[in-house]
Amino acid sequence: MARDIRDIKEIKDQYKQHIHDTAPDMDKLWNRIESEIDKKENVSAQQPNITYSRTNVKQANVKKSIFTAMTAAAAAIIIAVGAVQMSENLRTGKENSAADFDDINSRTNTSESIKIDPDEILNYSSLELSSTSTAAYKEDYTAYGDEYFVEKNVLEQTDCFADVTVLKADLTASGGNYTLRVNELYSKDGHDTQTGSFTVKSSTPYIMQENREYFIPLKKESGKYYLVFENAPQIEITLDGGAVFQNGWNSLDENSCSVNKEELGKNDFYYDRMRYCPQKDLTELIESWKNT
Amino acid sequence: MTDNEFDFRIQLILNKDKNGLREIYNAYGRLIYQQMLSVVKSPQDAEDLTSDFFLRLWETAGMYRQGSGHKRYLTVMARNMAIDFLRKRKHESYTLDDDEVFHEEQADSRLTDDEVIGGISFKQALDTLDPAEKEIINLRLGFELTFKEISKTLGKPLGTVTWKYRQAISKLKHTVKEGSIYG
Numbered sequence: 001m002a003r004d005i006r007d008i009k010e011i012k013d014q015y016k017q018h019i020h021d022t023a024p025d026m027d028k029l030w031n032r033i034e035s036e037i038d039k040k041e042n043v044s045a046q047q048p049n050i051t052y053s054r055t056n057v058k059q060a061n062v063k064k065s066i067f068t069a070m071t072a073a074a075a076a077i078i079i080a081v082g083a084v085q086m087s088e089n090l091r092t093g094k095e096n097s098a099a100d101f102d103d104i105n106s107r108t109n110t111s112e113s114i115k116i117d118p119d120e121i122l123n124y125s126s127l128e129l130s131s132t133s134t135a136a137y138k139e140d141y142t143a144y145g146d147e148y149f150v151e152k153n154v155l156e157q158t159d160c161f162a163d164v165t166v167l168k169a170d171l172t173a174s175g176g177n178y179t180l181r182v183n184e185l186y187s188k189d190g191h192d193t194q195t196g197s198f199t200v201k202s203s204t205p206y207i208m209q210e211n212r213e214y215f216i217p218l219k220k221e222s223g224k225y226y227l228v229f230e231n232a233p234q235i236e237i238t239l240d241g242g243a244v245f246q247n248g249w250n251s252l253d254e255n256s257c258s259v260n261k262e263e264l265g266k267n268d269f270y271y272d273r274m275r276y277c278p279q280k281d282l283t284e285l286i287e288s289w290k291n292t
Numbered sequence: 293m294t295d296n297e298f299d300f301r302i303q304l305i306l307n308k309d310k311n312g313l314r315e316i317y318n319a320y321g322r323l324i325y326q327q328m329l330s331v332v333k334s335p336q337d338a339e340d341l342t343s344d345f346f347l348r349l350w351e352t353a354g355m356y357r358q359g360s361g362h363k364r365y366l367t368v369m370a371r372n373m374a375i376d377f378l379r380k381r382k383h384e385s386y387t388l389d390d391d392e393v394f395h396e397e398q399a400d401s402r403l404t405d406d407e408v409i410g411g412i413s414f415k416q417a418l419d420t421l422d423p424a425e426k427e428i429i430n431l432r433l434g435f436e437l438t439f440k441e442i443s444k445t446l447g448k449p450l451g452t453v454t455w456k457y458r459q460a461i462s463k464l465k466h467t468v469k470e471g472s473i474y475g
Binding site for chain 2: 007013016017020030033034040151152153159272
């Protein structure tokens, strides 16, 4: 035993020496990192503040609209390089919107909180989700856009969040076209009661499933909406008020556990880091966003 | 670096003080590089990823939850970045395959005396390890994570981690027996 411990200590010392000897020029690498930081800081200092001038925005207390369920799982989404363009058929549908939203609240506003074992691993197929007939994504899809999901960066780029239901997922060899019904739009100063449908194009493997509900961050450029981050599953909302999300969403991580998806395609990168929360209060996420 | 010391550096970063990041870099830069290297294998790619890693830490320092275990936070982030890199850029996958899951009967049979190589350098000995073993060695001997922390970081069963660690140590002991350590 003593010999084993001594051996391991010697190996450890040797390993640390090896790390030191085989490292790149650390001073040079630091200079590179520092230079990149300076560049980024200068850019962000020069960026003007974005103002939000949305019509038909209702000043609503976001806390009132607790979605406890957010998410998305993975699988799905769509949005891609492409861009989500709100089509002209976006129409006002206050009654529908209110009904949908009330429905979500009724699913999620339960007085008793459901605690979950953080070490538990659930199967995605065991979650309460609407039935869907969407085919699996095309395996030759290539993801574009930002490579690493960073919540802070995503929130900074987000102009609004949209709670959507996928009406149609039309998948082709070059990507997917999705028709989404907007259940709710959230701006920084409230939530928009406009609803309607719009189309989204995407070439990423993260397909949104028909008949499923998602909560997606969007950015607006030149009158068009784009998915803020394409290379990860979007937040999916389950029928019972839960949320499935990839673990880059730190704001959603509390009281969550891992989700396992039984069948994976070769591009289904994110399914080894999906989380599920049985009740998800979006307040913290929305507040984080509003404070960016 | 302790969790408290790390928390202090994070606060410096949040105040846009690059000294906070520099001190974390000094403490963990080489280890992060090794972790990247064990996954992507290319020194240049590992160097690029190490640079990206610290840029990301600078940008996301506010997301770190104090007291949550900074070593695991760093290693999980590094591992995810390396795997994403492989998956996106090279269309390669990196996993501890199912057939590598620990089985009791494998424990004593994987390494035999026939595999002992004598009189080689430590680097050559490390090269005899597979990528998963290298990563576990780096997390255990470099970052000094517990097996439980390594298990959570890699998302693999504790038994698999301890088995692969023992296997790696055994290989290193055998391969350098007449070499740099004992020679």
